[in-house]
Amino acid sequence: MAVGLYYRVGFRLEEEGRTGFAHLFEHLMFQGTERVPKADFGQLITGAGGVLNGSTRHDYTNLFEVLPASALEMACFIEADRMENLDINEQTLQNQVDVVKEEVRVNVLNRPYGGFSWLWLSQYAFSSYANAHNFYGEFADLEAATVADARAFYKTWYGPGNATLVLVGDFDEDKAMALVERHFGPVPTRPAPPVPDLVEPIPSARSEHRRLDPLAPNPRVAVGYRTAAFGTKDHLPLALASRVLTDGRSSRLQRRLIRERELLLQIDGGPHFPIGDAFEFKGPALFTFEATPRPGVSTERAVTAIDEELARMAEDGPSPDELLRSKRRELGSYHASTDSRLGRLRELGVLAAVHDQPELADQLPLLFQEISARQVQEAVGRWLRPERSTVLHWLPDLERGKG
């Protein structure tokens, strides 16, 4: 079965001067308690035949295990224990600051296209600190983090009042609820503070930015459009539009720009791409395309071509067959995801914790089937417009790249 705790805190709630703190703190949640010390923590779960991990995103952080159903009580004990009694100390903090810096090095600084585009595009596309800071963290900020910061963050955001527990698998619901009650019931309440309004104005003119990468051999480009908020009328039509536009070789943009017009080698995209989907965010978010031009084609030319194809989609909408195929794919991937305990946990977790609508998980396939070509066409016409976008040209740094 899968056990997941979703805490309603993510990158956007980090304080100024503490960039990267939400993710750093997620690491501290694996550092043990008095009753389950650091070295035992992972061993208990792997030794029961399970796997464990966690992730930090814009508007939530999850901690999860997939393990045999007979280990449910152990998982409840461990999760309730680290919700109440986390051991935050100087030694583990400094250790995890080091580890997170290595994570940033391996994923961003020591590889070509590091952090492209999710880590950088939002820093240009948004203006408020909450939405536009470095989510992985400036090294100076990570190094400045203190035990007192961590204790305050824990107290504020990691209480039961700010968490949703999700269980998926083969188990008796009544017995499971009794175990949950036994272990989480005694954890003292820590009501979460209200979350600040993160909304900011939608841009009215395209902004263009360049970053040079000494390790990248080829240019790439990302175009991010402010996307429709969860639950608004264009939200699901835009999610379906991302399938029509970039899902597979028969999608509109791959067919037109890679094969017919021979401008690109690759294009992909969608709401909250590439680190999430249409349901993974609560505050403002981007609908992003990432493209690699063919050698000899400029990133500017690539962006113009994307604009042209989106304008066509806004003009003519998807064909009946394009719409049908996108819906069939949506249905197939719903079933595939449901087949996996962890896949199911992720769907339910985000819908329950971030949007308080877990029942939506099983309604989505039907809601997608009801979307019309006109809804997709109008949503694309309203949101995927050049003046609402931010462009990031990612270019090889020819000077430094030669070493």
Next chain:
Amino acid sequence: MTTPDRSLELTSEVPQPGPVPRLRVGRPTRARLDEGLDVMVLARPSVPRVELRLSLPAGSAIGGSSAASALLRAGILLGTRELNQEEVSESIQRLGGSLQVHQDHDRIHISASALSEAEAELYHLVCQITTQPAFPQEELETERVKLIEGLRIARATPQFPAEEELQQIIYGSHPYGRPEPPESAIRKTTRRQLRELHRATFLPSSGQLTVVGDVEPRRTVARLRRAFAAWTGPRRTVRVPRVHPKNDSRVTFIDRPGLVQTVILTGASGPPVGHPDQIPLALASAVLGGSFSSRLMSNLREDKGYTYSPHTMTVSHIRDSLVGAALDVRTEVTAAAFVELAYELGRLATVEVGQDELEQTRNYLAGVRVIFLQTQAGLASSLAQVRAYGLDHRYLEGYADRLAAVSPTQLRQVAARYLSPASVTTVMVGDATQAGEALGRVVPVRYRGRRRAGTA
């Protein structure tokens, strides 16, 4: 520092879980079609989908040119005599499914899925792309550019040259020592070569087809017979040459000035799937670096903070396997991290693992297998993988028992044979000027790349 085996009695307050559940795969239906295609079908009606895997001996080690093999892999998706590449993609999308082609050194794997109501159509489509690829010239040119540019990007990562160098040292001129083709070979490969390679390797008698999902096996076999009836070909066995692995006790250091981390990759030739040493070595590898609580994680990450994700890995081949460990560490701790890695390898090869740690690791490996096989896709991929080594569902179901049978002595012996500091080869990629001096004090280093002689 050492990471002592902690007894779980320390945390006796923690509710104890039951044993890891036994894995039940169920009995698949086997059939051999008229032209020799080997079929296995397993009903798993968890969701209304069907997963298909078709495995053929058309890997990069087959046919003398890894460039032709790579283009063959890409070419399969470029359309058939009847459908162009977009029409293939449209067809699979209408079935609510997906279609991918992967390749390793030994085989090409076609992975496809569909909603189960479209089962029969899926088989016809897969047969068509498998047996009638058109390799259209214009699309092939685009794939050539995509392949070349994709490799340029891969080569720009610090991990790629480490993998390439390690495989070259271990396998020499054997095709396993040549992970990716050079650009010039990709440019020169002709459409005719692809056709010939396809004709020589896409033979029904050497193919293995696995279907898992919401299906009725007998009806599925009948549907497969109809769909694949047109696939004919001579009965021929395609062989990969034997390996003659070597090792090098020096560290090979590839200089990339300006990198902020050093990639450390260490490995050796190990046993193939099904070899008696394979399961004990899988346990040894997991103790060393297979999970969040492994020794490399406990020591190099959770104690020293040198690295984010140290791990062991196994790449399976028909002739052997490549076993080893990989970590990325900040440049200034390169030598210190190497010392700890060598210590952990040496400890595993000389000191017997404690019963608690062994038991936890057995449960972990058995549990991970149960988790992976819970989905139709995981089950289909696992069955297809073991079938490539002449094994079947019984291998998967008996995995936990074979883990249970491994003693601490056996584990130490296989670790000593394959993963000891004396048997592995280590390659590093990083900034040699920054890392080289300290490293040279702990191990002999052979430099490759830009580093000038005599600077350390």
